[in-house]
Amino acid sequence: MNVAIIDYGSGNLRSAAKAFEQAVSELGGGTVQLTKDPDGLRNFSHIVLPGVGAFSDCMTRLSATDGLIESLQEQVFIKAKPFLGICVGMQLMADVGREHGETDGFGWIPGEVISISPHNRNIKVPHMGWNDLQIIDSTHPLLRDLPEGAHTYFVHSYHFVTKDERHVLATVNYGKPLTAIVGRDNLIGTQFHPEKSQRTGLRIIKNFLGWRP
Amino acid sequence: MLKTRIIPCLDVNNGRVVKGINFVDLVDAGDPVEQAMIYDSAGADELCFLDITASHENRSTIVEVVAKTAEKCFMPLTVGGGVRTVEDVRTLLIAGADKVSINTAAIKNPKLINDAASKFGSQCVVVAIDAKLVNKSYRIFTHGGRKETGISAIEWAKNAEASGAGEILLTSMDRDGTKMGFDLELTRSVSDAVSIPLIASGGVGTLDHLAEGVTRGHASAVLAASIFHFGLYNISEAKAYMEKVGVAVRPIEII
Numbered sequence: 001m002n003v004a005i006i007d008y009g010s011g012n013l014r015s016a017a018k019a020f021e022q023a024v025s026e027l028g029g030g031t032v033q034l035t036k037d038p039d040g041l042r043n044f045s046h047i048v049l050p051g052v053g054a055f056s057d058c059m060t061r062l063s064a065t066d067g068l069i070e071s072l073q074e075q076v077f078i079k080a081k082p083f084l085g086i087c088v089g090m091q092l093m094a095d096v097g098r099e100h101g102e103t104d105g106f107g108w109i110p111g112e113v114i115s116i117s118p119h120n121r122n123i124k125v126p127h128m129g130w131n132d133l134q135i136i137d138s139t140h141p142l143l144r145d146l147p148e149g150a151h152t153y154f155v156h157s158y159h160f161v162t163k164d165e166r167h168v169l170a171t172v173n174y175g176k177p178l179t180a181i182v183g184r185d186n187l188i189g190t191q192f193h194p195e196k197s198q199r200t201g202l203r204i205i206k207n208f209l210g211w212r213p
Numbered sequence: 214m215l216k217t218r219i220i221p222c223l224d225v226n227n228g229r230v231v232k233g234i235n236f237v238d239l240v241d242a243g244d245p246v247e248q249a250m251i252y253d254s255a256g257a258d259e260l261c262f263l264d265i266t267a268s269h270e271n272r273s274t275i276v277e278v279v280a281k282t283a284e285k286c287f288m289p290l291t292v293g294g295g296v297r298t299v300e301d302v303r304t305l306l307i308a309g310a311d312k313v314s315i316n317t318a319a320i321k322n323p324k325l326i327n328d329a330a331s332k333f334g335s336q337c338v339v340v341a342i343d344a345k346l347v348n349k350s351y352r353i354f355t356h357g358g359r360k361e362t363g364i365s366a367i368e369w370a371k372n373a374e375a376s377g378a379g380e381i382l383l384t385s386m387d388r389d390g391t392k393m394g395f396d397l398e399l400t401r402s403v404s405d406a407v408s409i410p411l412i413a414s415g416g417v418g419t420l421d422h423l424a425e426g427v428t429r430g431h432a433s434a435v436l437a438a439s440i441f442h443f444g445l446y447n448i449s450e451a452k453a454y455m456e457k458v459g460v461a462v463r464p465i466e467i468i
Contacts, residue, residue: 011337
């Protein structure tokens, strides 16, 4: 397997790459490459889009490389390669993000990304730390071998509200249920950071790498 | 539900871990990367590196420590000490830090919080506050606790939040290194004044101190150094104790 990690200056890039390298080596081999070359994307079997920071800022930086978003559309949406979006990389699959104004997303999974805005002052934002996943679709290959109540590491102030609830594979409780994992066809997105979620995170990454949608 | 984080803090001096007693009297306690790996496998929820000499000395050693740690430990990592510019924040994030804590430089130039938050997101900007009781009110200190500013800790925390900080790391100068427990009044008054998470720090000597930081201090996370470094307690004992007194923590992973 050849894993492309899209390099657009995201802060968690190196951590994501290291976690994927670890997962690949535990699976017996393959390559992990950081890339922003639109033409080169066709040579990879799996595509990962990391992302931290603001939705609009991430979209701007992705757009700064000519042809990158178009190439992602082609490889992921048309050629249906397994795709994993992490944190803002997951949120970018929405139609629209409402952080710092209104920004169009890829529109791969219908819905919008909005502020968590809790009513209760005891609920601090960002939602930061370890929270247990409420798995809705336990048959999905991404969630294979995860123990009941597995915890993953979250850090976000905005969340993905999908139009179709069937696109939510897991939620997390933080004052209300928030989307933790979205998915449809060959697309997966995690609001949490698998690259920072210790063994549980590596398990999810390995499941993604073994997935043949 | 979201769990209370237990965060061991490694004070790093020239690439080596040292213990902190009132910010002086340092004793070498080992290699940071090795210690990080031990805490990773022990189930720590996050790690904190504090480069304590960074204000005066060469900082490149901490970047190397972060980069090596991020290769081995797949857990959240906060790094602070001597962070002065947006470029410093970027260097640490790229090396593998998830959050960067800013102390002195943010007080001198509050716009730094805003600049870092708008570049990299609030989620990675931690404002570290060193506070001490002066004439019955909590005041903040800079330069590793050596310089008094006269600024109120509570007001500064609110400012930091308004400027875009995603978290507060609050250290009681009075309690740091004393093993007498957190300054709960300080912790609670700052935590209640902001709507971002707060990490309590300074003074942990027993497991009950950790729990009190949450139950009475209203902290979202608790940080401790020497009780873990010198084997007084381990992470799993800390978690078992917290669970017993009703503070929800993440169980140690079993996969």
